[in-house]
Amino acid sequence: MPPQRTSASRTKSRSSRRANKRPHEKPNETGSHEARSLVDPRLYVNRELSLLAFQKRVLEEAQDPHNPLLERVKFLSIFGSNIEEFFMVRVAGLKRQVEAGVLECGPDGLTPKQQLQAIHEEILELFKAAHDLLRRQIFPALKKAGVCVVDYSRLDSVQRTHANTYFSEMVFPALTPLAFDPGRPFPHMSNLSLNLAVLLRSGKGTEHFARVKVPTILPQLVSVTPVLSGAVTSNRTTPAPQYMVWLEQLIAANLQSLFPGMEILEAHPFHITRDADKAIQELEAEDLMDSVEEGVWQRRFADVVRLEVNEEMPPGILEILQKNLEVGPEDVYSLGQPLALSRLKHLYAADYPELKDKSFVPVVPAALQPEEEGEDIFAAIRRRNVLLCLPFASFQPVVTLLQQAAHDPSVLAIKITLYRVGRNSPVVEALLDAAREGKQVAALVELKARFDEESNIEWARALEHDGVHVVYGLLGLKVHCKTALVVRREGDAIRRYYHLSTGNYNSVTAQLYTDIGMFGCDEGIAADCSDLFNYLTGYSSKVDYRKLLVAPVALRHAFERLIQREIEHQLAGQRGHLIFKMNALVDERMIQLLYEASKAGVRVDLLVRGICCLRPGLAGVSDHIKVTSIVGRFLEHSRIFYFRNAGHEEVYLGSADMMPRNLDRRVEVVFPVEDPTLVHFIHDEVLAVYLADVVKARHMMSDGTYDRPADRNKPDAVNSQEWFIKKFTISQQPGESALEEPPNPAHNGY
DSSP: OOOOOOTTTTOOOHHHHHHHOOTTSOTTOOSOOTTOOTTOGGGBOOHHHHHHHHHHHHHHHHHOTTSOHHHHHHHHHHHHHHHHHIIIIIIHHHHHHHHTTOOOOOTTOOOHHHHHHHHHHHHHHHHHHHHHHIIIIIHHHHHHTTEEEOOGGGOOHHHHHHHHHHIIIIIGGGOOOEEEBTTBOOOOOOTTOEEEEEEEEOTTSOEEEEEEEOOTTSOSEEEOSOOOOOEEOSSSEEOOOEEEEEHHHHHHHTGGGTSTTSEEEEEEEEEEEEOOOOOOOGGGOSOHHHHHHHHHHHHTTSOEEEEEEETTOOHHHHHHHHHHHTOOGGGEEEEOSSSOGGGGHHHHTSSOGGGSOOOOOOBOOGGGSOSSTTOOHHHHHHHOOEEEEETTBOSHHHHHHHHHHHHOTTEEEEEEEESOOOSSOHHHHHHHHHHHTTOEEEEEEOTTSTTOHHHHHHHHHHHHHTTOEEEOOBTTBEEOOOEEEEEEEETTEEEEEEEEESSOSOTTGGGTEEEEEEEEOOHHHHHHHHHHHHHHHSOOOOOOOSSOEEETTTHHHHHHHHHHHHHHHHHTTSOOEEEEEESOBOOHHHHHHHHHHHHHTOEEEEEESSOBOBOTTOTTTSTTEEEEEEOSSSEEOOEEEEEOGGGSOEEEEESOOBSHHHHHSEEEEEEEEOOHHHHHHIIIIIIHHHHHOOSSEEEEOTTSOEEOOTTTTSTTOOOHHHHHHHHHHHOOSTTSOSSSSOOOGGGGTO
16 A cells, blocks of 8 residues: 655655755755756756656556556556666667767766666665565455465465476477577577576586576466356355466476476576667668568667566576676666566456456547438538547547548548557558558558557558558658548548547557547648648658648747747736646756746646656746646546637647657647637646546656645545546537536646
């Protein structure tokens, strides 16, 4: 259970104190910051430590006893997966900087070496908390609920026989023991592989080392009891307790069958993480797809940036691993069982719905439902612009738009950007149908979407095979915008329908991420979409879009202009107000502009899920800025930018965060919401509810730490995501409140 926020619990970790205290700054400095330059390192939080602070908030969800038990397991799995990516990308990049002798500091004043030192200590604390939680709370509570993860050594004879039979029939054939001796080099080990380091002794008394990889193609948790029918009680069918053992323990217990005639002395699991931040050498590649495929392959065997071992691993075996994997002591993390917490997703998959969040059925907005029999989705879009708020509303209308376009004889062309589409994509299937129907279909498939390269390569080839015009991306830029365009002949005219979104065309993440999409056929935005696709597929260098804000050509300048306008309104006596919701706030110039807005008196509410390098609440600099992070059941992913504009409110949605990569090195689209009804809906309900959240909200302190509202356990406390579930289940039309009225953020300190 997470501790209550007392003065003692607010004490910062050692790494947090070191990262935020400067040699020239007194620990309890409270004086005015008015005279400070906006490039003063004391005004910025380190990006990497801020990202780890987000991982701590994810871990807090696993610690929260108010969450269903298996949902807590899910958050532990997400925490483990996030940390893996953190090492593969962020730590790997810092290590390369240190190796190259880079001494340059970021805005926060920390060198790459100082960042690595702070990261190491913070990671150790986080993993200690995670494993303590798992061992002392999660596993005992699961056992009481009938989900028993047990050590192999504690199995009874029946369970052990069942487990060993499974090993012989299913596991043994998939294993390949690899020896290490003068005739056989140290085995190659792929990224994120879990292995057993085995120490053996021959009949002659000679000791040997071998490695056995734990197969990822097999279930990581093995059931060790036969499937039994449920025992009927007076109220329900109670399933028999389910006993499971980790696959690596089962393999370790049966190593003798892999090394007959040898004495097994010891076996210890270890997990490696490699550098996955290798940039694709586009400019030297004749074929981008070949280059990406090669990069994905090389990633499997890039430099090791982390070695996880169990706490019982003896120094001798650890020395063998360190020497041959070429890792230093600072790269070794000695942890409890199990290693690779991301594998807890297999435990979450256990069929115990009562231990998970209550399910709900996303709805199709009333505005997209036919008003008369036989009406298509195009008629609904012609009537009005429609917002689709995922995952509370269904993703199906996006698929419907593409499916109907594929088979509609009046549709001439479909164009779309695909960043992460996932497996078994209904969006891609609709595009394939359209190509088979003779439509002109163009798809930009971003091959450089990190960790989705292989999936995107497969889809690109499938689309090309069926006649879709496929573009792989642009040199030097990632295409991150979420845009679809349908060109349709209607009488003697051409009308263009579009869908613009904050999230990917991925039917799986559409159920897990909060995103907002907009359907429309406004001629100005539609014309901009056509120009955008001409830029992506041809040689257009257009920079003057009518309504869309497009990066890298104009988005940064547009944000600067809009923030500056709000400052001018405030100085003119109008109430300036900015509300920005995004995943990350890193860009130094944008932070400086927000500081300038605060100094002018503009009220600034920032909903930043993850990294936030801005420090709120600094006297004379950021007094009027409040930063809130919401971490809950769904991953907050929508980007919303609200400008009060002296009462003439403007709202923009889009794919971009305020990071240098989004503003300068990616193709992003931020689009206006022009319908006054929808503008009010986003401000008065969506943003208002987020700002009123006290259950899943964390408020950022000026030192970079986060605090939780004291009243989060009150009966009427607002949980924004649960509020949206109730609203969109009951009311299907944006603007029609399902509850009596949206919560007022002013009631919660805003």
